[in-house]
Amino acid sequence: xxxxxxxxxxxxxxxxxxxxxxxxxxxxxxxxxxxxxxxxxxxxxxxxxxxxxxxxxxxxxxxxxxxxxxxxxxxxxxxxxxxxxxxxxxxxxxxxxxxxxxxxxxxxxxxxxxxxxxxxxxxxxxxxxxxxxxxxxxxxxxxxxxxxxxxxxxxxxxxxxxxxxxxxxxxxxxxxxxxxxxxxxxxxxxxxxxxxxxxxxxxxxxxxxxxxxxxxxxxxxxxxxxxxxxxxxxxxxxxxxxxxxxxxxxxxxxxxxxxxxxxxxxxxxxxxxxxxxxxxxxxxxxxxxxxxxxxxxxxxxxxxxxxxxxxxxxxxxxxxxx
Numbered sequence: 235x236x237x238x239x240x241x242x243x244x245x246x247x248x249x250x251x252x253x254x255x256x257x258x259x260x261x262x263x264x265x266x267x268x269x270x271x272x273x274x275x276x277x278x279x280x281x282x283x284x285x286x287x288x289x290x291x292x293x294x295x296x297x298x299x300x301x302x303x304x305x306x307x308x309x310x311x312x313x314x315x316x317x318x319x320x321x322x323x324x325x326x327x328x329x330x331x332x333x334x335x336x337x338x339x340x341x342x343x344x345x346x347x348x349x350x351x352x353x354x355x356x357x358x359x360x361x362x363x364x365x366x367x368x369x370x371x372x373x374x375x376x377x378x379x380x381x382x383x384x385x386x387x388x389x390x391x392x393x394x395x396x397x398x399x400x401x402x403x404x405x406x407x408x409x410x411x412x413x414x415x416x417x418x419x420x421x422x423x424x425x426x427x428x429x430x431x432x433x434x435x436x437x438x439x440x441x442x443x444x445x446x447x448x449x450x451x452x453x454x455x456x457x458x459x460x461x462x463x464x465x466x467x468x469x470x471x472x473x474x475x476x477x478x479x480x481x482x483x484x485x486x487x488x489x490x491x492x493x494x495x496x497x498x499x500x501x502x503x504x505x506x507x508x509x510x511x512x513x514x515x516x517x518x519x520x521x522x523x524x525x526x527x528x529x530x531x532x533x534x535x536x537x538x539x540x541x542x543x544x545x546x547x548x549x550x551x552x553x554x555x556x
Contacts, residue, residue: 235297237490240269241465242292247271249344259345260285261355263337265330266406266461266489266508267323268316274348278305307541310354314537317362320530323508326369327378329406331362353547357540361533369529379409381511382485383417386457389483389504394418399444399455401469402462403431406487410459411439425449427462453477461487471496474503485511 247262261272275281282303289297304312315321317334338355341347383393390396396419400407403426414422423442426432436443444451450473452458460468469484471494479502486493486507498505 235293235295235300236269238293238295239289239297240264240490242289243269243271244465246288246292249340259341259347259351261337261341261345261347261351263316263334264489265333266487268321269489270316272309272313272351272354274350310358310541310544311534311537313354313358314361314533314540315530317358318365318529318533319362320365320526320533323511324378324381325526326366326529328366329378329409331359331366332405334362335359350544353540353544357544358537361536361540364536365529365533368532369525378406378487378511379413382410382459382487383413385485385506385511386483390457390481392418395420396457397421397423397455398457398459399423399425399452401425401449401452401458401460401492402464402488403428403435404461404463407459407461408435408439411435411441415439423455425452427464453482456480456482457485458482459485459487460492462492464488464492465490467492467494469493469497471500474500487511 243262244264247260249262259273263270263272271285273281273285282305286298312321313334317331319326319328319330322330334355338359342352386396386398387393393414398411398414398419398421400411400422403424407424411422411424421442422439423444424432424435424439425444425446425448426435427446429445432443432446435441449468450470452469453473458469462468469486469492474497479500482503484493484497484503484505486505489508491507493505493507495505497503
């Protein structure tokens with residue numbers, strides 16, 4: 235369902251398609267772990283119903299009870315938690331800050347966003363930055379790239395002699411490769427749809443290059459990590475048809491998924507997605523629990539302060555317009 239929603243929202247609410255007859259403009263935040271649509275409207279209930287009607291047309295099945303909706307101040311509190319990494323699968327991960335910023339910048343380049351939307355995203359991005367400065371949770375070893383590295387080390391009994399292929403020149407893959415350059419891997423290769431970005435990635439990290447048209451050769455590597463925005467399967471079960479059975483780890487960090495789930499049926503292949511990474515991370519240490527609790531309190535207090543400022547500013551604008 236999450237994959238269906240992600241694809242539908244990209245078709246209907248991506249920046250290039252964000253103008254609608256009801257509700258004005260929408261802003262889409264789509265990451266590996268969430269798909270959210272933000273909007274400003276004089277009639278929130280009407281616009282909310284309009285949005286759901288579009289998704290019903292696109293998906294064609296019941297899903298309303300599986301969604302969450304936040305309005306007014308609750309929406310501000312939610313985005314503040316998201317941007318600060320408090321609502322992530324791996325609490326405190328840093329990737330979401332850049333993803334929120336990219337979603338906001340992409341939308342504002344295409345759409346004349348209302349001032350309320352600018353206020354919401356600019357302030358929440360500021361909150362996220364301040365919370366991370368005060369509580370550097372990424373230091374607890376639970377960042378996504380560290381979780382992937384730990385998973386690979388455990389699976390192979392160490393990384394010495396392993397070969398790694400990353401598909402997609404995404405930021406998360408860049409962080410993973412940067413970490414892996416310090417490990418005793420046999421080789422690291424990059425495969426990306428845009429060759430220019432692939433070559434820039436290659437030059438920065440000194441890895442090999444696999445052309446996009448040859449990505450079916452992914453079977454030559456025993457560790458494959460996929461993180462792209464492609465809406466389709468890039469790695470297929472048939473790619474392994476004539477390949478010798480060896481121990482192979484495939485990590486799919488994409489939503490929608492980029493690896494055909496049937497790949498997991500092939501003997502010797504362990505396929506792990508973003509939810510699997512979260513489950514394998516395990517329980518947090520008590521000290522981390524305390525830090526997360528403090529970070530959440532700070533996020534809430536910062537959000538409350540900006541919500542009050544928002545209403546004060548709204549009253550001032552109404553006074554001037556009167």
